Amino acid sequence: MRAGGQHPWEFILSEQQQRDFERDGFVGPLPRFLPIDEIDALRRELDDLVSNRRSHPLYGRFSVRDWHLVSPLAMRLFTHPAIVRRLQQLAGEDLLLWRSKVFHKAPGDGEIGWHQEWGWFNGEEIGNDRPGLVPTSVGGDWWNLTVWVALDDITPENGPLRFVRGSQKTRFPIRMVPMVDSAFFQDPFIGDPDVATLVERARDNRLVLDIDTSRMFDGIDAHLLSRDALKTYVRNWLSSLQAAITLPFDAPAEDVVTLTMKKGDFVIFTERTMHASLPNDTTRSRIAIDCRVTTSDTLVYPGRLRDDFIDGSNLDITRHRCVLLSGRKLNRANACLHEEGGALPAGLAPRAHGLLGERLLDRADAPGLHCWENRLDARTVPFLGDHKVLGSVLIPGVTYVEMALAAAGEVLGRRPVSVEQVEYHHGLVLQEDAARRIQLSLQREGEGAAVRVHSRPAEGAGPWQLHASLRLRLDVMALPEPGSDAVRAGRRSAV
Structure with a gap:
């Protein structure tokens, strides 16, 4: 990716900030650009959909992915010039918004360990190998940028992001482990759900994020199991699945950065940069949302070309669309949404002409x-x-x-x-x-x-x-x- 041209003085990175990004692999926190009431409204919307594990209109199941295609507030956030112009400086003019994700760290949620995403977004963190992106060149440069926006004040106590400066230049080794030992595993028994709720969540794929649990209880009457036996059964079932973790590595203390942020602030980084988050030791959920942006010559969800519409997060992406943020759509195989500032209609159909x-x-x-x-x-x-x-x-x-x-x-x-x-x-x-x-x-x-x-x-x-x-x-x-x-x-x- 190569830097783009000059832009108006509003919403741009200084030369020093651009150098910081190239050196460190991230730049931020950058200041809020939307009114506080809009940030708060988006927070309430996202808190509701995660807390109630609402079904995503495009995917037919609970997911924290791609709510910008449903929420006008999220779409407005990610298409704002304050984000787009800075991304243009780092990646050029031809940009696609291809994914977003909600991060809901509930009270008591633990840390997310160090991890990096080299750029394929293939779901290896949950044991899959279904690439989400295929760039035109797989040389030494990155092809995805992530913008992480805080919807709460981020303190040292409620789960701040952490980065290791300069780590984007090294690909660190990983190891496959049982799902329950991975950095992204969330205990399905948090909140002490009753048996009926647990079984319903499993059959609706709402039990463990991004994991297909619809057949977990096939042939099993969960209501006949004791509470301890049920926990053992669920844990053993999930342990049969594999996931990736980053092997321990030494990072100089001076290179480890913990970001505290005000609500509405954001950080731009390449996910090749080693990142993590600390536990939420407060009594209130911490919410953030990110978007992922690639150059428009990158092929998004290449499985589409083989009529394979299941991605690395086990979602059916038949109705997914990219958003052309700026410039030209260089890869004509990508499915893009061209509505200006709007949300994807629930009844979106493939092109007829x-x-x-x-x-x-x-x-x-x-x-x-x-x-x-x-x-x-x-x-x-x-x-x-x-x-x-x-x-x-x-x-x-x-x-x-x-x-x-x-x-x-x-x-x-x-x-x-x-x-x-x-x-x-x-x-x-x-x-x-x-x-x-x-x-x-x-x-x-x-x-x-x-x-x-x-x-x-x-x-x-x-x-x-x-x-x-x-x-x-x-x-x-x-x-x-x-x-x-x-x-x-x-x-x-x-x-």
Whole structure:
């Protein structure tokens, strides 16, 4: 990763801070940039979902991962210029937010031992080997940055982060041990749950974070076991699983840094830097949230390309999306969310057409309105190479028809539909060095729908330009596959 260009004086790292990062592997604490009431509101939201082990809308089970795709407050936090501009200084302009995680350290929770993540995020800490990231180059440089934001005042007593300066330059050895001996193991009997609660949590994968316990009690009637026998059974079952721990190492005392922080403060680090946290010896939970950012040429969740949608944390990431924080999306295989500042809709579906893009959040104040958005330039549509004019791609009219039918397919299913009317307004020209944000809207109207396609420059806030408007009608004509000859030959249009 290489440093980006200069930015406005607000929200930037000084030259000394950039040198500190290169030397130490972290920089911070950096000051709060959101109002205290927003920080407190996010804390309450995250405390509730962890304390009540709420099911994640995208993953169908409890998880502390990726709540920024659900929570507008978390999305606002991680897409704020105070974070993005500093990351650009360290990693360049083309950045993807690909993961976030909530850290809820309850009263009495112990320390998290020293550990580092070299960059694959493959789940080795719980015995898995399913890479989350594959960089374009696996040389000596890191390809992920983490931003850890305190949502409480962090004191020496409630579980502060610790770092070992300069440790990002060395890959320390690990050893596989039984799950119950790992640094990340959380005792499922904390809080003294009754048998019914314990069994329910196991079957819903809410018993031990990131571990599939759904079949723990298959063939066992837990209600017939004594309390001690139940604990022994659960511990033995979990001990059969393997996890990674970092072997003991010597760190000079002067290189070990314990970070106390005010709520809203944050630290940026590469997870190659050896890090840990101390116990929470207070009577109140300590909450933080982090996000993980990579360069946009990195392949995120490569298993997707093999139709393998289970990641290293045993989550089904079918509906996961990255967020393009800045610059260009360089790896076109990544699934990205292009909604500006919004949250991922619970009903997000895979793309139905290559140019249609991602479906945006349906608005409660606009029933029947559905929108899709994409970011395109001439390089993203090589299949339209024969539609170039003076080096730029002119989107052909039939493409709008294909996009409209694909959108109708998402909303209406395979119900019969035909194109009743098409009106073209302004040509859509794509250039290699000037991306445009394309938006298609579909408004249900009685037995049909009105479709409009707009675009504007991808950077900045220029006006939307209307390119095409279409009228779709439900009738007896079967819906052809998008891109098929039937679309081109069978449509009826009025220009």
